[in-house]
Amino acid sequence: MAGDCRLVVRIDSEKCQGHARCHALAPELFELDQLGNARIRGSGLVPLEHQDKVWVAHANCPEQAIVIDVGAQRAGRISPA
Numbered sequence: 001m002a003g004d005c006r007l008v009v010r011i012d013s014e015k016c017q018g019h020a021r022c023h024a025l026a027p028e029l030f031e032l033d034q035l036g037n038a039r040i041r042g043s044g045l046v047p048l049e050h051q052d053k054v055w056v057a058h059a060n061c062p063e064q065a066i067v068i069d070v071g072a073q074r075a076g077r078i079s080p081a
């Protein structure tokens with residue numbers, strides 16, 4: 001059932017090249033370190049109201065460095081929000 005699905009996002013730091021597109025598109029989810037590389041704000045659990053933004057950021061990352069775990073809650077990798 002889609003209603004119990006929560007997204008978890010992380011950055012693959014080996015791929016991130018600091019374009020900052022993610023931060024520009026979804027500042028609620030991504031911040032930048034001193035070198036301009038992306039970091040996740042908070043735990044990585046994407047609030048429901050920002051789920052569209054995380055997919056937009058994912059689609060616009062030229063390095064494919066944004067990794068979204070779609071089934072984290074159902075698979076027991078995170079606790080229910």
Ligand code: SF4
Nearest residue numbers: 016017019020022061
């Ligand atoms: S857009 Fe992609 S490569 Fe650029 S800072 Fe964000 S995660 Fe890193």
